Amino acid sequence: MTKAQLYEELNYVNHSREKRLYYANLVLSQPELLEPLLEILFDVDDKISCRAAWVFEFMCGENLEAIIPHLDTFTNNVSSVHLDPAVRPMAKICEYLTTAYYGKSDSKIKQHLSESHKEKIIEACFDWMINDEKIAPKAYSMNSLYLLGTEYDWIHPELAMILERDFQMQSSGFKARARHILKKIKKVSS
Incomplete structure (x- = not known):
């Protein structure tokens, strides 16, 4: 799945636990999606970044150690997130x-x-x-x-x-x- 395809998929993420969990597990099963997910998440002025944040949170809740290769990216950018839902x-x-x-x-x-x-x-x-x-x-x-x-x-x-x-x-x-x-x-x- 490309970054553009992932971006489109994030349109289907909503507040429901099942949708967030579905996409969190999708990313966990395809670790190569983690980098594009973070790129979308840290495009902080785009409303879709909030949906990426929801998926990323659920992914970390399921398997926190999956964040390890991306700790630099996460910590370097976390302060830039400003939209309430993210x-x-x-x-x-x-x-x-x-x-x-x-x-x-x-x-x-x-x-x-x-x-x-x-x-x-x-x-x-x-x-x-x-x-x-x-x-x-x-x-x-x-x-x-x-x-x-x-x-x-x-x-x-x-x-x-x-x-x-x-x-x-x-x-x-x-x-x-x-x-x-x-x-x-x-x-x-x-």
């Missing part, structure tokens, strides 16, 4: 990566997620926390930043400051997640 899956993938990296179970992500990759994830997550994003990207970012803060000691104070500053102006979903993360930060720092 930002949420990007934040979710960052959470997948940090959870795998800092988790107890063995993962190839631990060997392949470099210092540079983590720095770019930190930058993207802080941008999502500070910018006017919906609750989901902020929630995923909080979790990613909390985990990254177990390695980088400057992150927890910055994250706590943002959470406390924005607390009153945010939704109940944000407040619930923020309370949970702030409690974990206080526990780690005491």
